[in-house]
Amino acid sequence: MSSLQKDLVAAFDNGDQKLFFDLWEGHVPNSIRDTDSLAQKLEFYLHIHFAIYLLKYSGGRPDKQELDERISYFKTYLETKGAALSQTTEFLPFYALPFVPNPMVHPSFKELFQDSWTPELKLKLEKFLALIFKASNTPKLLTIYVSFCKMLQQLHQQLVEAERRSMTYLKRYNKIQADYHNLIGVTAELVDSLEATVSGKMITPEYLQSVCVRLFSNQMRQSLAHSVDFTRPGTRSVLQLLHSKSEAVRQYMARLINALASLAEGRLYLAQNTKVLRMLEGRLKEEDKDVITRENVLGALQKFSLRRPLQTAMIRDGLILWLIDLLRDPDCLSDYTLEYSVALLMNLCLRSAGGMEDILRCFIKEGSAEMIRQIEFVIKQLNSEDLLDGVLESDDDEDEDDEVS
The missing domain is CATH 1.10.287 (Helix Hairpins)
Incomplete structure (x- = not known):
């Protein structure tokens, strides 16, 4: 046994708390004391040993001031380094030790005052010291x-x-x-x-x-350095970015289409290929996690609905039923989604193919004479293809901000 080990054991036997922990903290590596569970548990019990030393070995008449200092030192340890073991069932009762007036008679601390407890702890200490302070032939320098x-x-x-x-x-x-x-x-x-x-x-x-x-x-x-070169193979499939695995790519592709659809020229350009509409409809129905992508796709479709051919295609694709199902629970929708889904549904229902006439005829059954007269007039206007075509075509001729919303 080295002299350091002997000094530590002697300080343990004599209850010299200050000397023991000065040697302990000065020579036991931090890497062991902070990470090794065996070292942490041993240090916890060593603090208990010194905290109750006067109660066990002073003949029942300990010096009150020194006892208070030891209890205060133990309490400080519990609040700082010892707090790491507060979730361990084995040590949980000992966190009440500083607050118990007479630990010697308390049933929770009965084992601490048994004659065998201190020798067993000393044996654990000696084994631990022998393990970490193995004889080395390497010079200190x-x-x-x-x-x-x-x-x-x-x-x-x-x-x-x-x-x-x-x-x-x-x-x-x-x-x-x-x-x-x-x-x-x-x-x-x-x-x-x-x-x-x-x-x-x-x-x-x-x-x-x-x-x-x-x-x-x-x-x-x-x-410009990262721009798409449409002469390279594979770069023409820009629309496929709507189905990209990257959430950010899907979002910005949807934003781009929504921005283009905000302009009359943009709607005219995108309407040339029905594949754009089909992909947007598919993305709208599939997207259930990325709210931003779905909102921008919905906004683009609402703006597409200002054009009669695209209206017809959306009605044929069953988008009305999908919107009705979406609006069954409006509390779960964002303000943007609610606003644009209602606007899109209204644009589609304004068409006779969209079923607006059937909806209005439901109100005729229970309405007043004046209301029935007005509803019949609206139905007559809906059935006027010339008027409807003129209204729809004029939407894209107006300023881009004058959209149904």
């Missing part, structure tokens, strides 16, 4: 030197990493500073242009485009 070399290597690695981060942050700072100066200049020009509009000088689209180029030149260059 060599151990210190090797440890110093490892520490020096770690510090060098940390320095290299810190320098790398410093260069990255410096580049970001320079970019932010350049963007700031550019933004200040563009802002001043825009203010001057806005003031010029008061005197009748209009802002041209070319000027706005040049401002956008100055503001977003870096982003534009990055976009």
Whole structure:
């Protein structure tokens, strides 16, 4: 047994709490004390040993001040390092020890005051010390030197990493500073242009485009570098991105189609191929997790419904029944989904094929004479194909914001 082991055992026998834990914390590696479950349990019981030492070995008349200090030390341990074992059933009763007036007579702590408890704990301590302080032929100076070399290597690695981060942050700072100066200049020009509009000088689209180029030149260059080349095989199937495994890709593809559908020219372009409509309908019915994708697909379909051919196709595909089923539980829908699904349903039902006439005739059965007269007039208007065609075709001729919503 080494001298260190003897000193630890002697401090244990004498109840010298301060000396014992100074040696314990100074020579038992942190890696063992913090991670080894056996070491943690042993340390917990060692704290109990020193906390009740005066109660067991002072003949029943312990010094109150010293006892209070030991109990306070044990309480501090429980609140700090010992808190890690608070969820262990084995140790849970001992967390009440500092608050019990007379632990010697308390049934929960009966085993602590048995004659066999301290010798058994001492034996565990000796075995633990013998295990971690095995005799080594390595000189202490060599151990210190090797440890110093490892520490020096770690510090060098940390320095290299810190320098790398410093260069990255410096580049970001320079970019932010350049963007700031550019933004200040563009802002001043825009203010001057806005003031010029008061005197009748209009802002041209070319000027706005040049401002956008100055503001977003870096982003534009990055976009061009990653732009789709439709001459390469496989790049024509852009619509397949609606079924991408990536949630972000599906979202932005749906956003793009929804944005195009917001313009009359965009609706005209997309309506040329019914495959777009079929894929949107399929995505709408399949998408149940990604709310953003479904909302944008629904918004695009609602805007498509402003065009008569697409209306006919959606009615034929049974979209009305799907919307009715969706709207059965409106509390589960977002405001956007509720608004656009109702608008889409109304646009489809305005057609005779959509069943609006049947719905109106249900109200005739129980309505007043005046109401019946008005409903019959509405039905007559619905059956007027010329009027309906004119209304529907005029929707896309108006401003893009004048949509059913």
